[in-house]
Amino acid sequence: MTATIIDGKAIAARMRDETRAEAQALTDAGWAPRLISISVGDVAAAELYVRNQQKSAEAAGVAFEARNYAETISLEQLQGVIAGLNADPRVNGIIIQRPLPAHIPVKALQKAVHPLKDVEGMHPSSIGNIVYNDLTLGPCTAVAAVEILKTLPLKMEGLDVCVIGHSEIVGKPIAFLMMGLGATVTVCHHMTRQVAVHSRAADAVFVAVGKPGLVNGAMLKPGAALIDIGINRVNDSEGRGKTVGDADFDSCAQVAGWITPVPGGVGPVTVAILMKNAVLATRMQLEHYRAAFAAAV
Amino acid sequence: MTATIIDGKAIAARMRDETRAEAQALTDAGWAPRLISISVGDVAAAELYVRNQQKSAEAAGVAFEARNYAETISLEQLQGVIAGLNADPRVNGIIIQRPLPAHIPVKALQKAVHPLKDVEGMHPSSIGNIVYNDLTLGPCTAVAAVEILKTLPLKMEGLDVCVIGHSEIVGKPIAFLMMGLGATVTVCHHMTRQVAVHSRAADAVFVAVGKPGLVNGAMLKPGAALIDIGINRVNDSEGRGKTVGDADFDSCAQVAGWITPVPGGVGPVTVAILMKNAVLATRMQLEHYRAAFAAAV
Structure with missing residues (x-):
């Protein structure tokens, strides 16, 4: 064998250390990063992913809440849930677990997530920003x-x-x-x-x-x-x-x-990037908030 | 010489015929397509482009209005102008002529154009939709x-x-x-x-x-x-x-x-695509309007 085997876990661990420091700084500023995971219906297929994300979030100092909705929920109801999370200042990132039931098109949900809370980097404008070389939240x-x-x-x-x-x-x-x-x-x-x-x-x-x-x-x-x-x-x-x-x-x-x-x-590096996106999203929301309240109206 | 020379003018003329038919159908439905061109400061550099667009618009049955703003206008003022055009039902597409003065970053203006009126296909979400293979308004x-x-x-x-x-x-x-x-x-x-x-x-x-x-x-x-x-x-x-x-x-x-x-x-094909985008944008706005008013609230 000639190849050097790349150690993804070690790279992820280094990233997580940086993320934890940034998460602490944000928490000190009153902006403790918090992720919401949304899954629909039978969660067995996604369960391992969600558990890994939860563990990784804890290690990075990011709060993580997994929500599961019934298989019978409609697309419109889920879009309403996401609209509520977009408007909630205590939520900094939204993760949409796949697979989804056939009646819920994943793109319609991804588009519903506010670009500043799009920690998975799936919104068309997040993707478009890669083309423009303005990478903020990229697909993990x-x-x-x-x-x-x-x-x-x-x-x-x-x-x-x-x-x-x-x-x-x-x-x-x-x-x-x-x-x-x-x-x-x-x-x-x-x-x-x-x-x-x-x-x-x-x-x-x-x-x-x-x-x-x-x-x-x-x-x-x-x-x-x-x-x-x-x-x-x-x-x-x-x-x-x-x-x-x-x-x-x-x-x-x-x-x-x-x-x-x-x-x-x-x-493992993918999960570490998700947490890095979570703190980056929180930082962007903090700056967006400060800019909005920078001046008396 | 071995190569066949491709006749861009002939391709453009065929496209324009299709566009004119669609523009007429939209006009008959009360949605006559209309473009606004925005240029800032000395227009000499962009003048030829604007004149070509104007001629092409007339040939395609698309109304075209060229507006020129003083070199001294601020970015915020221009964003306000665009917000007004976004909200105006009589405007179906907005074209931002380049070059712009140094104090006006072109991307900030492109992002201000509503994606449904982005006939140049420059908004990050228009670009992102190409990646997603959902082409609606593409860069001309x-x-x-x-x-x-x-x-x-x-x-x-x-x-x-x-x-x-x-x-x-x-x-x-x-x-x-x-x-x-x-x-x-x-x-x-x-x-x-x-x-x-x-x-x-x-x-x-x-x-x-x-x-x-x-x-x-x-x-x-x-x-x-x-x-x-x-x-x-x-x-x-x-x-x-x-x-x-x-x-x-x-x-x-x-x-x-x-x-x-x-x-x-x-x-010539690029200008023909701009007009094709103009009627496509108008069609999308018509559908967006009908969907919004489909039911009594």
Whole structure:
């Protein structure tokens, strides 16, 4: 094996220390950061995520409240709930847990969250601000993947980057963020004729598709960085379930210079970015409040 | 010469015919589309643009009013003007002419335009909607360049596309529009190590940098489509001023399969898209109004 395995947990722990200091400073100023998590219906699928977020919030000094609504709630009722949270000064961030029931389109809820409380970075104007290189609250997974790459001793300007997967909340935002750092970015997806042509030429490869084994060592340039964002449940040869990414880890680790493991790579950093967004959102709300009350009317 | 020269004026004329029919239908419904153009200070630089827009609006059956404000107006005053236009039901679209004086940041004005009246497609949420593949009002130049490519007998899915230039309002939106059509897109810019490596591999090349001669025939794959978005004033060998694009037209036309001329390529289509956006914006405002008044309260 040639690749250095990137320690996502260590990167997340460093971020959380910074976040905790900022959360304390905000609390001292009367703005204790507080997140509300909204889930709808059967929570089993999201439960692990929510518990991880709760633990991470506690570690970062961010208050966290998980709310679950009945499967029968309507879209309009949920939009009303969110409007109430937008208007509530004690709420600094709103997280919408997926999956949602079929009658609740996730985008309609994301658009209902006030951009200053959009800690998941999913509102169209949050995404648009990435295009404008005005990053405030970015989509957590994409930001986490890019932050991991930035810890490596690679010059981002002029770096040839291949992003495999062009989802709205991961692949495309990664592409924008890397462009903003000066990289030359190619985005591949299921309609790309030969992914390997592009990935083999890249100094860094991001993969976020959700297909185990999609990227193998033959598709990488020797020494490249591989950031694996996939999270897939598979059975091993003895029928035991395990979690793997989109890369064939063993063959990729023979060729890559750096590789993120799954689990323990992008996952923990994503949760750390969510908490970083929570304190950033709180800071922005504080400034928005102060600006609004700066002068007598 | 091998390349077919793409006739932007003919494409624009076809679009304008469709727009005029839609403008007439809206007028018949009591919603005659109307644009307001805002310029500040010395208008000489923008005058030609404004006059072209005015002519194009008349041809499309869209009312057009050019307003000029004194150089001394403040940002807050202009934001107030825009707030007034947002609230005025007789105004369906707002165009902010550039350049603006140094004390007026263009983004602050673009953000002030209501997204439903953002006929230039510059608001962060308009840009974010491109990422989400929910195109409503897109940035005119980027949409024009992509619409031109779509007139060619090329299959967009899996097409290898190189975008040279990563500006917020042209290069990046083109990249995301092409991704939405299924193309594999690489975005190059001034930090890219070897643009030719990427452009030479592409089936279609968009160039939007503002440097005459940036792309030459040796940088193209034989038969590729070249969409030239640059507009540059240069002097010819006899010292006469002329307008050229970013491509070295003669050498590119020897290699490309299709090429847009400058002038007469992307430019006229861009103005046609602005008018198309104007009727689309009016249609959206009509629907928004009807939805708001659909029920007695």
